Amino acid sequence: MSPATIRSTPERLSRPQQVAEAIKSWVMENGWGPGVRLPSESELIERFGMSKGTIREAIRILEAQGLVKSRTGPGGGVFVHQVSEERATALLGNYFYFEHLTIDDIYQIRQALEPELAASLAGSLSEAQLAALEEVMTRYCEPARSAEEEREQHVASLRFHALLAEMSGNALLRFLIRFTANMLAEITVSRRLYAQPNRDLWSSGFDYQLRLIAALREGDAVAAREILSEHMKNAHRLMLMQETVLTQRFLPENEII
Amino acid sequence: MSPATIRSTPERLSRPQQVAEAIKSWVMENGWGPGVRLPSESELIERFGMSKGTIREAIRILEAQGLVKSRTGPGGGVFVHQVSEERATALLGNYFYFEHLTIDDIYQIRQALEPELAASLAGSLSEAQLAALEEVMTRYCEPARSAEEEREQHVASLRFHALLAEMSGNALLRFLIRFTANMLAEITVSRRLYAQPNRDLWSSGFDYQLRLIAALREGDAVAAREILSEHMKNAHRLMLMQETVLTQRFLPENEII
């Protein structure tokens, strides 16, 4: 029984798409995982009774989705492949290329998720993990002396958040936190917001993260949530200020996307 | 050639992949949006100096990502296409096919996002929008008399959440709420949790949503957040109960994914 395979718009599929779907559901039904080798091109040609070109296009479709990978040579072929986080991020990023997210949009999500992450980790981190977080923090324990140093501290600060996300057992939460950080970075780069690094932003981050680690170590979920919530609010506010400053300086009339 | 030029993972791209990337960045640089027609196959063959098959595979790659759509006939061709939400959902779903989310994982996200959505909408909805929400609620204002009715009420209840998400101006929030609901539905279907519809779950939903609409109308963001937070906790709890019951009944020894 196909439970929810409804197509509102009949959308006749091309043959390569049909083949791709067939292979996909075939792999799922058999429960095949990464590394399993699919039949060779010539075998698929026989099995589906279609030409080489059609089969090859079908495999390209699966490859574009990150579901398979093909290798040439003896012992080569098409293999089931675990969709990488990079691929998933890129594919989802395509969707938002057309949706035009604002800084407010992204921070609304980060504001909800990051404190939740901190609260869920409180008391459940090993001393090794806490030490790893502290290690990253040493990269920006003292005020930056140059623009170069400031930039390095910024990167390290982002690594802190990425590392924290990595410690969550929730793959969805991990992905979303990294995705939102990624989208934010993309926007700041495209708008050149990084051109005006804000010393207050990264230096205040140090203080927040110091208190966060303490709360995590003590297992104080409420405090951890509150600290990260404040941190997000502050970062959001500072980023909007940068945006305003930049807009006033360079874009007095026109709007840039 | 010195053998020292080792490629750790330079990931040599196949020609169709190169062409796909070239077309993609070409479209972005020119700022072309949905509806713009790309050069025809034959033109692309000339331009890139490659065979028809290679060019077609490149277009399939873009099509699989939802970035273009092709039509046959005069006036046909390959057109830039806005990635649909359905496509984005499916592509991201592929990623989590390998990551094995639990009900807890998904509810951790819903628990964070749904209350945030409610709070952000409080006081900003038009009377027409509020009326639309109330209209959906009339579908399950009285207790279900049959399993069929109960199922319909369940669907209507999900529509309520989808409609609420649709009213957010934040495209990322909209997408995430619908995505998480979708993943949850997929899991419940694959585990047949729907086989045991829980009357308490959907009837209690009615009360929550009634109070939610009142809070939204009054512009009480704090109350709206709290109501949806409680609703999520309750739904999460009930769903875990169903899972436990089902596991005890049908899966005494083995684990099902």
Place this chain on the structure above:
DNA sequence: CCCAATTTGTTCGTATGTATC
């Protein structure tokens, strides 16, 4: 209703590249 033009969709035969033994 059919016909013609246009564009993508599909097939087949052949040749080339690449990794393994």
Place this chain on the structure above:
DNA sequence: AGATACATACGAACAAATTGG
């Protein structure tokens, strides 16, 4: 180095779909 097995690429032809006369 050579043989083998596999994907990759090319070119010419034909089929199908859509539009307009």
